[in-house]
Amino acid sequence: MRATGDYWNRPDVVTAFATASPPGYLADMVPQGGPGAMALDVGCGGGRNLPLLAERGYRVVGLDLHAEMVLRAQGVAPGAAFCQADVAALPVANARAAVVVCHGVLHNLPRPEQVSAAIGELGRVVATAGVVSLNLFSAAHLDHRLTPLADDRHRLPNGQVMTLLPPERIAELCRGAGFQFVDGPFEYLHDADPGQRSVWRAVLRPTGTR
Numbered sequence: 001m002r003a004t005g006d007y008w009n010r011p012d013v014v015t016a017f018a019t020a021s022p023p024g025y026l027a028d029m030v031p032q033g034g035p036g037a038m039a040l041d042v043g044c045g046g047g048r049n050l051p052l053l054a055e056r057g058y059r060v061v062g063l064d065l066h067a068e069m070v071l072r073a074q075g076v077a078p079g080a081a082f083c084q085a086d087v088a089a090l091p092v093a094n095a096r097a098a099v100v101v102c103h104g105v106l107h108n109l110p111r112p113e114q115v116s117a118a119i120g121e122l123g124r125v126v127a128t129a130g131v132v133s134l135n136l137f138s139a140a141h142l143d144h145r146l147t148p149l150a151d152d153r154h155r156l157p158n159g160q161v162m163t164l165l166p167p168e169r170i171a172e173l174c175r176g177a178g179f180q181f182v183d184g185p186f187e188y189l190h191d192a193d194p195g196q197r198s199v200w201r202a203v204l205r206p207t208g209t210r
Contacts, residue, residue, distance in 0.1 A: 007160060009068040018046025018072045023103070026052060029133055029183065029203045030099055033057035037098040040125065042087055043105030047073030050080050058099060063090065087118040092125040100125060100132040107137040110161045112152050116173050123177035128206055131182065134174070135201035139164040140187050143195035157194060167200050179204040 007013060026049060033039065039053040044062035046069060053060045054077040062077075063085045064070050070084050085091050087105060100122055106115050119134075126132050139152060142164065147155040152165050165173075171185055184202035 007158070008066040011068070014046055014068045014072050017048065017069065018076075020046070020048045022049045022052050023135075025201075026101065026133060029131060030056050031131070033059075033098060038096055039099040040090075040092060040097045040101065042090065042100060042102040042122065044073050044082075045069050045104075047076035047080075049101050049103070050077035053099065053101070054078065054080060061092070061097075063087075088114060088121060090121050090125050094124055095127050095130075097125050098127050098130045100130065102132065103135045105136065106134075107162045107164060108160075109163055110153065112163050112165060115163050115165060116176075119173045119177045119179075123179060123206065126206060130205070132179065132204040133201075134204060135199055136170070137162065137164055137190075137192075137197045138170060138187065138200040139166045140198035140200070141189060141196060143192075143197065145194045164197075167198075170200050171202075174202070174204055175207075178207050180207045 033056050037058050039058035039060050041049050041062045044064050047062055050060050050062055060077050060080040062073050062080055062082045065086055067084055070082050074082055083091055102122055106118050109115050122132050145157055152163055153161055154164050155161050167187055182203040182205050186201050188199055189196045190199045
């Protein structure tokens with residue numbers, strides 16, 4: 001399920017993601033980790049979220065599809081482990097992660113069914129009482145420079161293809177994967193290239209937990 005080719009391995013792109021700050025809301029939703037608790041950053045990029053997760057007491061694992069991102073992230077959080085992996089086939093046991101972070105990843109998948117499968121993978125790996133912080137671009141705002149394709153897919157001027165789902169469809173997929181909403185969902189505009197895109201974000205738990 002390779003979504004974007006070599007773009008994410010470009011040195012300028014890797015540096016931009018490595019030097020970005022974690023979003024402020026992440027600190028608010030990550031509880032203190034207990035002994036042996038694992039935190040996964042799925043699509044860790046250059047590792048911007050990993051120090052915060054490590055400071056909260058988690059055994060941190062950074063996963064990314066792109067080799068240069070994984071290489072750049074190494075060393076940002078002492079003791080963190082890394083793996084080049086696909087969000088559709090995470091190398092993690094069922095119900096293993098106390099915290100799962102997946103920010104800015106799933107819209108890069110080129111087909112809606114892949115987004116659905118990836119949300120299902122997040123539901124598989126999160127612990128019964130765990131939390132998932134999820135954000136992705138949605139179809140709530142579509143810049144006129146994006147070229148619409150079939151099935152909620154859009155081509156960027158640089159040739160990348162994104163899947164931009166309606167917000168209600170994203171929420172439906174989360175519920176279908178066994179999640180309930182702890183915080184959100186929220187929608188807001190984010191500066192992008194080109195123009196702006198709408199971000200959908202929420203904090204999720206497996207259904208039936210408190």
